[in-house]
Amino acid sequence: MSIKHSIRIAFKALKINKSRSFLTILGILIGITAIMMMMALGRGAEDLIIGEISSFGGEIIAINPGQEPTGPTDIAGALFADSLKAREVELLRQKSNVPYAKEVQPFVMVPGSASYEGETYTPMIMGGSADFFVRNFGIPIEEGNVFTEDDIKQKENVAVLGHKVKKELFGESDAVGKYIKIKDQKFKVVGIFVEKGVVAFFNMDELVIIPHTSAQSYILGTNYYQEIDVIAESADVVYQTAADIERTLREAHGISDPDKDDFYVTTMQGAAEQIQTIIATLTAFLSSVVAIALVVGGVGVMNIMLVSVTERTREIGLRKAVGATEKEIKQQFLLEAVLLTFIGGFVGIVLGGILSFLVALGLAQFVASNWSFSFPFSAILLGMGVTTLVGVVFGLYPAKKAAERSPIDALRYE
Amino acid sequence: MADKLIEAKNLRKVYGEADARTVAIDDISLDIDKGDFVAIMGPSGSGKSTLLHILALLDKPTEGTYIFDGRSIDKYSEDELAKLRNEKAGFVFQAFNLLPRTTVLENVELPLLYSDIKESDWQERALKAIRIVNLEHRLKHESAQLSGGEKQRVAIARALVNDPEIIFADEPTGNLDTKAGKDLMEIVANLNKEGKTIILVTHEEEIAEYAKRIIRVRDGKLESDTKTK
Numbered sequence: 001m002s003i004k005h006s007i008r009i010a011f012k013a014l015k016i017n018k019s020r021s022f023l024t025i026l027g028i029l030i031g032i033t034a035i036m037m038m039m040a041l042g043r044g045a046e047d048l049i050i051g052e053i054s055s056f057g058g059e060i061i062a063i064n065p066g067q068e069p070t071g072p073t074d075i076a077g078a079l080f081a082d083s084l085k086a087r088e089v090e091l092l093r094q095k096s097n098v099p100y101a102k103e104v105q106p107f108v109m110v111p112g113s114a115s116y117e118g119e120t121y122t123p124m125i126m127g128g129s130a131d132f133f134v135r136n137f138g139i140p141i142e143e144g145n146v147f148t149e150d151d152i153k154q155k156e157n158v159a160v161l162g163h164k165v166k167k168e169l170f171g172e173s174d175a176v177g178k179y180i181k182i183k184d185q186k187f188k189v190v191g192i193f194v195e196k197g198v199v200a201f202f203n204m205d206e207l208v209i210i211p212h213t214s215a216q217s218y219i220l221g222t223n224y225y226q227e228i229d230v231i232a233e234s235a236d237v238v239y240q241t242a243a244d245i246e247r248t249l250r251e252a253h254g255i256s257d258p259d260k261d262d263f264y265v266t267t268m269q270g271a272a273e274q275i276q277t278i279i280a281t282l283t284a285f286l287s288s289v290v291a292i293a294l295v296v297g298g299v300g301v302m303n304i305m306l307v308s309v310t311e312r313t314r315e316i317g318l319r320k321a322v323g324a325t326e327k328e329i330k331q332q333f334l335l336e337a338v339l340l341t342f343i344g345g346f347v348g349i350v351l352g353g354i355l356s357f358l359v360a361l362g363l364a365q366f367v368a369s370n371w372s373f374s375f376p377f378s379a380i381l382l383g384m385g386v387t388t389l390v391g392v393v394f395g396l397y398p399a400k401k402a403a404e405r406s407p408i409d410a411l412r413y414e
Numbered sequence: 415m416a417d418k419l420i421e422a423k424n425l426r427k428v429y430g431e432a433d434a435r436t437v438a439i440d441d442i443s444l445d446i447d448k449g450d451f452v453a454i455m456g457p458s459g460s461g462k463s464t465l466l467h468i469l470a471l472l473d474k475p476t477e478g479t480y481i482f483d484g485r486s487i488d489k490y491s492e493d494e495l496a497k498l499r500n501e502k503a504g505f506v507f508q509a510f511n512l513l514p515r516t517t518v519l520e521n522v523e524l525p526l527l528y529s530d531i532k533e534s535d536w537q538e539r540a541l542k543a544i545r546i547v548n549l550e551h552r553l554k555h556e557s558a559q560l561s562g563g564e565k566q567r568v569a570i571a572r573a574l575v576n577d578p579e580i581i582f583a584d585e586p587t588g589n590l591d592t593k594a595g596k597d598l599m600e601i602v603a604n605l606n607k608e609g610k611t612i613i614l615v616t617h618e619e620e621i622a623e624y625a626k627r628i629i630r631v632r633d634g635k636l637e638s639d640t641k642t643k
Contacts, residue, residue, distance in 0.1 A: 002533075406473070
């Protein structure tokens, strides 16, 4: 018998028991829809991260003092670790040590808040170079200007504000030229960043930047940095440069065992890869949990097919009596099972696509504005493959049972 | 002498084991020639249906040899038996056994699905068979819309569609009224006149009268075998 007729017979059989077929299909449909959503959202998250990395700063390497944090106490410790000072910056700036470093910039964190005429706001205050942000994070100045290298050298009390910080302290009135207060120190506002939002998981609008020299001398009273950022000449030499940095600092600190490092180096690429691995693992884990739903759906298919084989015992007998071979009967019932799961899979893929599109819209609206909808083609192939497989696996036993009935036993069945 | 289509020797059919053992057919031997019209008769439980099922290749004997069309059925594989049932034999059952929610035309075409005949020839063949049983006006009707007599005529058309050598009928008039039964037997008798071998099981004397030969079975044994015409 041709496949065409087998399919036609299978469709007819499913149509005769509409509600039963529908409920069986539903079992498969739910499982596939869930898997599709897992995969689409996982891919969306991955794309978001890759997008963040490629939109800027794949060349940025961060050096932090202390051991690589594995818990909250480590992070607290890092704030007071004093292994990165002016000497380290100088060493890293030497081409003989780190040949591909384009720029080396230290930063300090300044805890506390900023105020202006009774308005107080707690932004993220950093001591460093505003110019560094403009050039490397693609965040231009909207008003005024950045402070200069000279300002940094002279330990001038100047500040560049993030867009939101300006709004909070000054409202709509001019800020450039005014003085804000940070820990009893007056800082002249010289520039305002444009509104930028989150870049590399960091809200630029919440930022206040003052020279790190001023921050150290007038506010913190320390001589160490919380971070040194190194810009590699290109993304291709990031890993090379990270290795150069590690070697230079180990030499300077007399460290032979990397486990005893008093600093750690992070690249955006490395961080992105880690996050990608985490997301991929999570997606695979969640998908396999959902796959259990598919197995349950498959058992449902098997159950219904067994009922169908019993109900249609006379039909099987008749078909055998008029010349159907065991193979043809088996093929017909197997096809029916596969058709059930295939329909479930097809609708599940479409539904999964639509739902993940809606979820992506919601995420883009309320969580991450640059979240984009992405539906991997591999998910479609996987979905169709898995559903067909479920149909074959769970349809085989009922089909075999149908085929093995002797024609006369089947005809006698009441 | 006419060709032998069927040669059965010492057929036995036993169901169950030990205490539940029942002998349905006990040492029956018979030959049937091509073109014959045989009625197998007997009271219920006599084994007449079992005998027909064995002869019709739907069941296998426990013991004995059965030669169909010159070859012992032991020598046929399952697939070859399916092919024989498809091409050489047609079946008519007491309960009609039509496919539900399926038109007359599709029901008659059913055996063609499992044959080597080209799909383009199906309809023509089915129509020819339907014409023989006078149901051209019912082609698109589903089986539920037909009377009992019409259903059994569809079953005959289905049995005829592959132009078989022999037609087996198990109490074909059992579910029909007298008039419909007689009409059906006229059709069957005509088929025999045109050369088809017919074997039918019945317990009604007036149905058996259409046959050329009557075999009586009692308690699984052959009781008598008489030529009537």
